[in-house]
Each structure stands twice: as structure tokens, then as C-alpha cells.
Amino acid sequence: MADSNAKMTQATPQEVIISVVAGLFAPLLAIFLIVQLVLGIQQDQQPDATSEAAQKATLARIKPVAQLAALDASAPKVEKSGQEVYDAVCASCHTPGALGAPRFDNKGDWTGRLGQGYDTLIKHAIEGIRQMPARGGDGDLSDIEVARAVAYMANSAGANFKAPEAAAPAAATVSAKPDPAKGKAVYDANCAVCHATGVAGAPKAGDKAAWSARMSQGYAGLYDNALKGIGGMPAKGGNADLPDADLANAVGYLFAEAGGKL
Ligand code: HEC
Ligand code: HEC
Known part of the structure; x- marks a missing residue:
């Protein structure tokens, strides 16, 4: 009985080596497979132009050109449309009617005002009138952008103003x-x-x-x-x-x- 017990618990040196090698082999195999997987994913991504790295590389390549364009003083400013200006600057007051502002798409609010004509409305929007701040409070807006926003707003309330096109460049x-x-x-x-x-x-x-x-x-x-x-x-x-x-x-x-x- 004692003899067989000793056999069960005592491993020969050979068995020890085999078990150690087998124990090491499994994690090594796992690491190898993970490395293969990662390399495979990286390779897959390389030709993908939408990946972040590719976009960064493209940006870096076109950068000098883009900078030149930005420095070109004669490049015409891209002027916003009436709706863009309205949404960005005017809506905060003219949608809810804050401070008594005539509301967008509300004919009643605009009837008395439209009669002044497009030019006068533009003048008031550019210079400001009573609670209406000059250029809606955004001094960066060009006259054309304000005029477009006025047309966009007034036309929503029944006017038929023709917004100015970009100045001929x-x-x-x-x-x-x-x-x-x-x-x-x-x-x-x-x-x-x-x-x-x-x-x-x-x-x-x-x-x-x-x-x-x-x-x-x-x-x-x-x-x-x-x-x-x-x-x-x-x-x-x-x-x-x-x-x-x-x-x-x-x-x-x-x-x-x-x-x-x-
Ligand atoms: C801070 C609030 C506010 C913002 C922002 C604002 N408005 Fe006004 N606006 C007013 C108020 C208040 C009135 C009414 C003024 C009055 O007649 O007493 C008004 C009136 C007007 C009128 C009518 C003027 C007239 O002669 O009857 C026009 C046109 C106008 N705004 C255009 C614009 C445009 C275009 C923008 C955006 C670029 C803008 N507003 C942004 C508050 C604002
Ligand atoms: C149908 C053929 C044809 C086409 C298309 C054409 N050209 Fe020409 N171009 C000519 C000929 C021929 C001459 C030589 C004219 C001469 O000096 O007698 C010429 C000359 C020129 C010259 C020199 C003018 C000078 O003062 O010496 C310029 C610059 C030029 N072309 C630019 C252009 C540009 C830019 C385009 C495209 C937008 C163009 N050409 C398209 C036929 C063509």
C-alpha cells in the first residue's frame, strides 16, 4: 500500500520536465496568437483611408496648401446663408419673441414692420433699434449676412424679399x-x-x-x-x-x- 502511494505522488525527473514544458507552452501559444491577431488587424487597417491615422497623414500632407489658402487675404469670405445666420445669432430672441422681438413665422408680429420695406429693416438690423442689438449682437456678421437673415425671417412672415447674392468677386x-x-x-x-x-x-x-x-x-x-x-x-x-x-x-x-x- 505504502509502495503504491509513493508511486502516485513521486514524479520522475522526466515527468517534471514534461509538465513544466507543457505548462509553459500553453501561455506562449496564447501570446503568439494574440500577437498574430494584433498584427493582422493593423495590416487590415493600413489601406483604410478613413482610419484616424490615415486622416492625420492626409491632413499633414495638405497642410501647407491649406495654410496658404487661409493666409490669402484676397480669398473672398464665405458668407453664411440667411438660415445659418438666423439659427446661429437671431433665433435666440426671434424664435421665442424675447424682449418683444417679432417672432419667426408669425405674420401678426411683422405686419406693421414689413411696410417699412426691406432696406429699412436691414438698416435697423445692422444699426440696432431699441432692444434689438446691432447685427443681433454679432459684430462679425457682414452686411450681406444680416440682410440675408432679415429676408429669411421676414419671408417666413409673409414678405417676399430677395436676399442679396455674394458680392461679385x-x-x-x-x-x-x-x-x-x-x-x-x-x-x-x-x-x-x-x-x-x-x-x-x-x-x-x-x-x-x-x-x-x-x-x-x-x-x-x-x-x-x-x-x-x-x-x-x-x-x-x-x-x-x-x-x-x-x-x-x-x-x-x-x-x-x-x-x-x-
Ligand atoms: C437679444 C435679442 C435679439 C437678437 C439676438 C436679435 N434680435 Fe432682432 N429684434 C429684437 C427685438 C427686441 C426687436 C424689436 C425691436 C423694436 O422694434 O423695439 C427686434 C427687431 C428686429 C427687426 C425689425 C426691426 C424693425 O424695424 O421693425 C429685424 C429686421 C431684426 N430684429 C433682425 C434681426 C436679425 C437679422 C438678427 C440676427 C442677426 C436679430 N434680429 C437678432 C431682439 C433681437
Ligand atoms: C482649340 C485648340 C486650343 C485650346 C482648346 C486651347 N488653346 Fe491655348 N492656344 C492655342 C493656339 C493655336 C495658340 C497659339 C495662338 C497664337 O499665338 O497664334 C494658343 C496659345 C495659348 C497661350 C499663349 C498666348 C500668347 O499670348 O502667346 C496661352 C496662355 C494659352 N493658349 C492658354 C490656354 C488655356 C489656359 C487653355 C485652356 C483653358 C487653352 N489655351 C486651350 C490653341 C488652343
Whole structure:
């Protein structure tokens, strides 16, 4: 009896080694599998453009361009719509009728006021009147933004005012520095058909010899001729709908490709 008991409890050195190795193997296998899993997940995510890391990388890549755009003083301010201004600035008083403000979508509140006409209402909204603070209290709003909010509000109460469009930025865009990087796409779509091959005597893009005599006009002279047309070159490359800013960028692209400094 004593003999068999001793056999049950005493392990041979071999058994000890086997059990130790087996005991270690299970956790090691688990760790190995977890590492494989994590690596697999990371690989899966790499081509995913929506992952946070990819978005950060994209932001970092476009950053200098975005900063330039922000610094460009001639870039027109993007003006908010009447509804956007109303929701952000005017609604706090004009929805509940706080301080006696005429309420949105309430004809009764506005009948006496609409008769003053759109211009006077705009003037009162810009300058303020009695409890109504100038520009609704937001001094950053442009006249156009206030005018749009007035139309949005007054039209909800039965008026039919036409809100002003953005001020024509024509002069600003043409005098703004052309952007050859943006011009490449415009060029590909509108100009390459002639300027890639040299059809009809068009100076080829990037062919410095073909451009050298023309370059002396400077970017402005080239832009002018591209706008109005010259010889075999149709006005705006034949696309009358092309916005001036796009044309400027395309000319800027051709100018830069020919070695010009913008
Ligand atoms: C702090 C509250 C407040 C805010 C914010 C506010 N208003 Fe007013 N508004 C008033 C009050 C009060 C009146 C009535 C003034 C009166 O006739 O005595 C009024 C009146 C007006 C009128 C009528 C003026 C007239 O001649 O009858 C217009 C138009 C107007 N507001 C436009 C706006 C616009 C646009 C905004 C947002 C950009 C705005 N308000 C934001 C309180 C406000
Ligand atoms: C139908 C063919 C055609 C298309 C499309 C075309 N061009 Fe041209 N372009 C020409 C030809 C031909 C000339 C040479 C004109 C000349 O000097 O006689 C030219 C010349 C030019 C010049 C030089 C003008 C100068 O003063 O020497 C510029 C700049 C230019 N093109 C820009 C553009 C741009 C930008 C576009 C696209 C928006 C465009 N072109 C599309 C045919 C074309």
C-alpha cells in the first residue's frame, strides 16, 4: 500500500520536465496568437483611408496648401446663408419673441414692420433699434449676412424679399495669384486637347522653346490673350463657361511649366 502511494505522488525527473514544458507552452501559444491577431488587424487597417491615422497623414500632407489658402487675404469670405445666420445669432430672441422681438413665422408680429420695406429693416438690423442689438449682437456678421437673415425671417412672415447674392468677386479672383496645382486639372479638361500635342500651332505645355517668345508678356499678358483668344487660340480655350479663376489657374499652370515664376 505504502509502495503504491509513493508511486502516485513521486514524479520522475522526466515527468517534471514534461509538465513544466507543457505548462509553459500553453501561455506562449496564447501570446503568439494574440500577437498574430494584433498584427493582422493593423495590416487590415493600413489601406483604410478613413482610419484616424490615415486622416492625420492626409491632413499633414495638405497642410501647407491649406495654410496658404487661409493666409490669402484676397480669398473672398464665405458668407453664411440667411438660415445659418438666423439659427446661429437671431433665433435666440426671434424664435421665442424675447424682449418683444417679432417672432419667426408669425405674420401678426411683422405686419406693421414689413411696410417699412426691406432696406429699412436691414438698416435697423445692422444699426440696432431699441432692444434689438446691432447685427443681433454679432459684430462679425457682414452686411450681406444680416440682410440675408432679415429676408429669411421676414419671408417666413409673409414678405417676399430677395436676399442679396455674394458680392461679385470677379476682380479679386483675377488679380489673385493663380494656383498652378489647381490649374493642372483645368488644363487636362480644357486645354490639353490642343496644348498637349501642339495642334494648330498651340505651344506645347512644358516646351520651353515654344513658349520662350511668349513668356516676355509675363503671366498677365498670357492670361489676357487666353481670356480673349489670339490667333488659333479660342477665347477661354473655347469653353465660354470656364470661370475666370479656373482659366487663371490653367494659364498659371502653363506659365509655370514653361519655367515662369509666378
Ligand atoms: C437679444 C435679442 C435679439 C437678437 C439676438 C436679435 N434680435 Fe432682432 N429684434 C429684437 C427685438 C427686441 C426687436 C424689436 C425691436 C423694436 O422694434 O423695439 C427686434 C427687431 C428686429 C427687426 C425689425 C426691426 C424693425 O424695424 O421693425 C429685424 C429686421 C431684426 N430684429 C433682425 C434681426 C436679425 C437679422 C438678427 C440676427 C442677426 C436679430 N434680429 C437678432 C431682439 C433681437
Ligand atoms: C482649340 C485648340 C486650343 C485650346 C482648346 C486651347 N488653346 Fe491655348 N492656344 C492655342 C493656339 C493655336 C495658340 C497659339 C495662338 C497664337 O499665338 O497664334 C494658343 C496659345 C495659348 C497661350 C499663349 C498666348 C500668347 O499670348 O502667346 C496661352 C496662355 C494659352 N493658349 C492658354 C490656354 C488655356 C489656359 C487653355 C485652356 C483653358 C487653352 N489655351 C486651350 C490653341 C488652343
